[in-house]
Amino acid sequence: MSFLSVKDLHVSVGGKEILRGIDLEIGEGEIHAVMGPNGSGKSTLSYVLSGREGYDVTKGEVSFKGQDVLGMAPHERAAAGIYLAFQYPVEIPGVSNLTFLKTAVNAVRVARGEEELDALNFLKFAREKGNILEMKDELLKRPVNVGFSGGEKKRNEIFQMAMLEPTLAILDETDSGLDIDALRIVSEGVNKLRAPDRSMIVITHYQRLLDHIVPDYVHVLAKGRFVASGGKELAHELEKDGYAKFGIEDDASAAA
């Protein structure tokens, strides 16, 4: 049995078909990169796996550790171990990062049949995970993503991932908007979170992220379908020859 199994997945948004038959098998602990130009359906894939409203599955199935994912609400998927690092992390004014995470961590723990963490143990846990991402204490206390720089927001996504300890992490264009130093910190954080029982889907437009987070497999997504799959060398081919080699126009207008 594979860890994550996506079979012939078709997804429409507002009546328009975005994903047109995705097949994907991910084993436990594997890292799969999904590359593709703008509008190819990368973010749709991340949203449909995490359960966002408005993404209609018209055909196909998704199972995760033997469970039918598509029948689960977003928070149930989170409890089951699916985590999405957002391309555009959302601001929640007035709610401190720590309060937010304490609520989330305990909700997930309760759903998993574990004890809630009390304030003291939670804080210890947060500090420990915060060190991995070089999170300053001040960032933990500030309202969720409010006034964070682009780099801080992405780092915060990975910090939350460390806290929630998912078994399937989907990183949606985690590299977008990052300068080279921020990219290094974030990818080092991700690498520290690699584990034999944790699989990842790394979604990106560019190969450079994959220099830092080296995948086991690479899939090329175009117009809602995988047009090529292979090992990490596929990413280098893409970098060298561009998406054109796969008959894809790398242009935002292709998305329309």
Next chain:
Amino acid sequence: MTPPAETATVLEDAAKKREYKYGFNTDIETEFAPKGLNEDIVRFISGKKGEPEWLLDWRLTSYRHWLTMTEPKWAFVNYPEIDFQDAYYFAAPKRDEDKPQSLDEVDPKLLETYEKLGIPLAEQAILAGVAVDAVFDSVSVATTFKEKLTEAGVVFCPISEAVQSHPELVRKYLGSVVPFADNYYATLNSAVFSDGTFVYVPKGVRCPMELSTYFRINAANTGQFERTLIIADEGSYVSYLEGCTAPMRDENQLHAAVVELIAMDDAEIKYSTVQNWYPGDEDGKGGIYNFVTKRGVCRGRSSKISWTQVETGSAVTWKYPSCILEGDNSVGEFYSVAITNNYQQADTGTKMIHVGKNTKSTIISKGISAGHGQNTYRGLVKALAGADGARNYTQCDSLLIGDECGAHTVPYIEVSNPGAQVEHEATTSKISEDQLFYCQQRGLDPEAAVSLIVNGFCKEVLKELPMEFAVEAQKLLGVTLEGSVG
């Protein structure tokens, strides 16, 4: 099944579950005054309390004046005409002519009612150190911790008792902040007020505990007209909390209270309200009409009055806790969270009247509308000619949940002093789908997600509440909004 349908079902279920936890009715023998309103009823109420002549005269003057007045129509609220003759103006749990001398003598059913409300009146059970005055329909049924307060010199008792025990204070200050002719409902209250709380904190005394009143409307077709009077003498401090509940009934019930606060030199009064009157059902049937006049005067130098309110209940709320800043360097504050869900309507805000020099006021108002709720902030900031160096800061934020609710902001600013500074900021936002999904992706169910976002929105106000109240208020926000997202 697609995820949207799944989520929608969860929300619908939650919506059905929504319940008003305090909607029970206590079956207790009740003594009513005859239905309707006339001079005899006013005399009846006064007689029941054994009031002195001057107070009866004051009531009658108020009543006669009330007859000449018309209901205010300027608020952004809609409700059918109230038939003032079709209500009881006095309802009291029946008991022996002699008042109970201690809690042991209080009807166990009453004690049970307050237990259900989460307010243990038995003193030994109160470890939180909050003294409670419980007002049930028209009378105060129990006041706890009296002795400890007496030791500190603090007077904390039903106002009907204060009329007997401290007539000079009551006579001096009653109606001194909210005159009997102030407005339609305040005038009605002046005529028929039944009970309420009286607090006097003597010079230099810091009240050793939070004082608290719980108001409960139980009897059907009964109006509640309580009257609260708090006097903080020079250099004293008192924090007062007020909570309210009522049974679920299909008819609307009227609650028209008057609260007067007086702060002398260097005194501080902190007044917190968690208002959870029955809001009516999801179709807008029933619920309390909450027409309340609350006003404080900072009479002395460097005195301070701070209003904090969390308004989650009532079908219609019409309420403007205000400060008259007479003393130089005095400070007025108003922190408010008002939530309207289903068909609730709230028109609430404050008035800050700057009279003295270097007076300061702060207004932080958070309005949350869900369902078909309508929420209006209405506020006046006024600086008189002598108010040199007066400063005001106002911030009004509105949060909308769904497409059928409304938020309105109506600020009035009148400045007669060229040196006064008035700042006003206002925002309106919606709980975004992005925020909800973000929270859910982190493991929060939809209800918890809304509750977290709303609590964040209200944070600046909630942090002003005393600790135990803040926790209660946070929960209440969640409960009030249950089933409001879809």
